[in-house]
Amino acid sequence: MSTVGIKKCKSYSEGDIKESFNELIAGFDKEKIYGKKIIIFFDFPQPDIEILKRVIEFLKENGATKISAGTSIFIKDLPESIQTLFKNEKIKFIDFRKDNYEKTDVSLRKTPNLEHFRGFAILSPVQYATEKAITKMETPSIRTLKSVFLPASFSENDYVVAITKMKDSPLAKLGGFVNSMTSLITTKTRAEIFVNAMQNKQHESLLEIFSLMKNKVLFGVVDGVKASISNNKEINQMKVLLFSDDLLSLDSVTSVLIGFRSNEIETNRLGDIFGFGSGTFNHITLYGDDFVEIRKEATKMLRYSKVFGKRNQPIPKITKEDKLKINKSMDFCPTGAIIEKEGFYLIDKNKCIKCYFCVEIAGDVFKL
CATH class of the missing domain: 3.30.70.20 (Alpha-Beta Plaits)
Known part of the structure; x- marks a missing residue:
């Protein structure tokens, strides 16, 4: 069972971000950071600069020997404010599109059968033993991708810190951090995923890529202070930060915050079954502020909340x-x-x- 920290954060002001972030990381094992090389990964839309500042400060204070940052900028150039931050902090920025790529084989996985229950209490001893054996059976080893080309920067660093912006769009149904794996891979692999989608196996492909990176993850942060890049200040003011060392659990909590059930998101459900993390909400322990209260307020602020209010x-x-x-x-x-x-x-x-x-x-x- 994974743990996820959730804290209210009123705005992107330095004071609000610092207060919420410090409470989230209070119980984190900081010794993991000392003497390590760490790369910060984020996708589009970029997280707020104040959150990047807090993460960099946290890593430096706890002895990281080298910090770099990388992303694939598909839509626009990196904002000047973030470029200036990296320059001042002497952090090397890597555009993954121009990075060297390394071929990485995808491991075969065994998918345990979901428990099927026929009323053990009324079965004979022989039938009972048979039913219990079925629940322990495993399917043959399988994979949808044979190999994946990933940026060499990941293998050159000890840990990855992943940061994402909370999104309130249909893309959330593919998973936040899991879906962001598509920004790491080459066009060839991305095309394979789209082909697999014809067999409804795109979620498995994304999770196979996710599995190659998950063991190198130090922690992840979800920027949900504002969940959209819209200029409309009246919507998507989610006012929340999330923190965990299990990225799949962050995807799960995010999906529930924006109105879904965690098991409605296929990458959450399958990721939990495959053992890639805690993808369903009932497998997650929360700490910090009251989740029910935050969710109640957050769903009111969603961009599409009022569209379907009438017949x-x-x-x-x-x-x-x-x-x-x-x-x-x-x-x-x-x-x-x-x-x-x-x-x-x-x-x-x-x-x-x-x-x-x-x-x-x-x-x-x-x-x-």
Whole structure:
């Protein structure tokens, strides 16, 4: 069972971040850091600079001999403020797209059968023994990827510190840290994952990549003070920080915070079964602030929380340019819940399965 720290954090001010972060790391074994080479990994959108400062300060204070940072910048260049921070702290930044890659074989895994129960109490001794044996059986060793090319920087460092921004989009259904593995790999491996998706095995592929890095993880931090890159200050003010040495458990807690059940996220469920961490919420011990209270407030602040509040929620009349985005959303809607009626578009709640593709594709048109 893994532990996850959760603390309220009102803003990105230096004082608020420092206070919350220090409470989260109070029980962490700091001796692991001394004399080690550590690389900080983050994806897009980048975490707030104050969180990066606290992590760097924590590592330096506890004797890390070398600190570097890396990411693959797919959307935009690294912000100037973060570049300046790394320069002042003498931290080498690595763009993984330009890094050397090392071929790493993926280990075969054995997936234990889920327990199937037929009422042991009423079985004969022979039947009972048979049923218990079935629950202990294992499937043959399997894998979906034979090998993966990973940045050489990971093998050159002793530990990885992973930081991610909490996201409130459909991508969350793929898992936060697990999904971020796609930003580490080459296009060839990414293409293999998409091919495996045709057999509904993309989650297993992501977890196989995740398994190659999980043993080198020192800890992970989830920046949930603001869960979106939107400029709208009225939404996604989640005001929370998460901390753990088990990245899968952070994905699990994050998914529950934004309104899912942890086992609805396939990477959480399978990762727990494969033994890659605690992926289901009932296998996690929380410390810090009251989770129920934080979740209650957090779900109210989600970007899409008010979209599906009525049976037929009207969307404002749109321009010709906006109509292209809405039509694209209609193409993606798996149940046909978006209906055009007299120049307006409606979302039929009876049909909607809350996949949120419409929000993700045309959020500005939906006035979110």
